[in-house]
Amino acid sequence: MNVEFHPEAEVEFIGAVDYYEAHEVNVGLAFAREIRATILRTWIIPPRGQASKPLSDAA
Numbered sequence: 001m002n003v004e005f006h007p008e009a010e011v012e013f014i015g016a017v018d019y020y021e022a023h024e025v026n027v028g029l030a031f032a033r034e035i036r037a038t039i040l041r042t043w044i045i046p047p048r049g050q051a052s053k054p055l056s057d058a059a
Helices: 008-022 027-044
Strands: none
Touching: 008 027
């Protein structure tokens, strides 16, 4: 599975990993692993969180 971040999101993600890692060793790594695990879960089980029927603009 290949995942691409929007360029600005990637910069922000890397900055967050660096920030956490600078405060405590391996916390940045743990954060990055959690992000990866979350992405994998949304890829494996895509229907979760989706509306059960299409939403309509008509009121």
